[in-house]
Amino acid sequence: MPRDAAHLATGPLPLFWSTRRGGRAWRCEPAPSGARDFHAGLPDYEPTPLVELPSLAMELGLGRVFVKDESCRLGLPSFKALGASWAIRRVLDERTACGEGAGRVTLVTATDGNHGRAVARMAHRLGQRAHVFVPRGVHPRAVAAIAAERAGISEVAGPYDEAVRRAAEAAAAPDAVLVQDTAWPGYERIPGWIVEGYSTLCAELDEQLAARGVGEGPDLVAVPVGVGSLAQAVVRHYRSLAPGRRSPALLSVEPQAAACVLSGLTRGARTSITTGDTTMVGLNCGTPSSIAWPYLRAGLDASVAVPDPATADAVARLASLGVSSGPCGAAALAGMRTVLGGAGAERRRTTLGLGPDSTVVLLSTEGVEANPPAP
Secondary structure, three states: OOHHHOEEOOOOOOOOEEEOOOOOOOOOOOOOOOHHHHHHOOOOOOOOOEEEOHHHHHHHOOOEEEEEEOOOEOOEOEOHHHHHHHHHHHHHHHHHHOOOOOOOOEEEEEOOOHHHHHHHHHHHHOOOEEEEEEOOOOOHHHHHHHHOOOOEEEEOOOOHHHHHHHHHHHOOOOOEEEOOOOOEOOEOHHHHHHHHHHHHHHHHHHHHHHHOOOOOOOOEEEEEOOOOHHHHHHHHHHOOOOOOOOOOEEEEEEEHHHOHHHHHHHHOOOEEOOOOOOOOHHHOOOOOOOOOHHHHHHHOOEEEEEOHHHHHHHHHHHHHOOOOOOHHHHHHHHHHHHHHOOOOHHHHHHHOOOOOOOEEEEEEOEOOOOOOOOO
16 A cells, blocks of 8 residues: 555654544535345345443443444454455456456455455355455464465565555456455545445444434444544444434544554544554554545544553453453443543533433444454
8 A cells, every 4th residue: 555645644643532623514425325235135144233231321421322243243253244245246246247257356455354354255255266464463363264264365574554565466466356445546446345335334223223212313423443444434324314313423443552543633634654563453554544534534523542451441341241342342432431531521521412311332343253362
């Protein structure tokens, strides 16, 4: 991925919390239709659970707290299968329409774990090959899980951005296609299909909340962020709602060691940063997706970065309540605890429009099996 696609940050982040005005008032076009019907037609599709946790609501001083539990999505322990499956279907359909669909194709990607496994699973299911580039810091069990999907593996000594660059180079080979869940200028259509795939999660959420008596929608949604593709889908969903529907506050949560979105929001420009080590392996990304950035810049209300111990506590708390959540998924709870606790909490609560009757949704994007702790 060309790093000149974004400003290269220098110097430390001045803040681990950023807000902007006007996020809830910003509007955009809705996501194209089609992904939900495609997913519903898959043999192992069913909506993931929406779990209400009254004890968390009491702890956070809120009315209701729900967790969207993505620990088992299409047979895999993360939401990533939604984007990978829809994008690969679109890629193969396009190749067939262009007369290129007779032979097998190699689907190439880079991953911190979950996306690569999803690409490999879908490739094998459709009779295609997969080649996955894995950066440093990914647990050997996560690498083994990708290999178990019959994918070729290339381990990269550098960080995620380096693995993406290596994957892009490999995809230049004949009969190879890059299926990457981040975008940069010149490579945006397939990442856009991946984001469209994530819209199924948001559609399910609307239906599940309505069934629980929250038809007007939540007051806030907290979403973990790596390159920002899921957050893009969430922003697009909630900022394109019909008149009369609530436009909730949207909070992004990142590791302190890899807060590329927060860095960009603080500096006012899409930014590349040098990342450090974090247990939130799937969020350890140094550059926001080019197609996600305009949505995040305009549609987020706030962004927070959290340390690894905070997510470890959140993993344990969710487990005690019966929710399987890995460090990336539990980041949503860690972010809410950070925002609503400590010095300045009341000001942050007011900024986000939260009170004792508010409804909050935490997107738990992976289960504990998705990304084991680094060895």
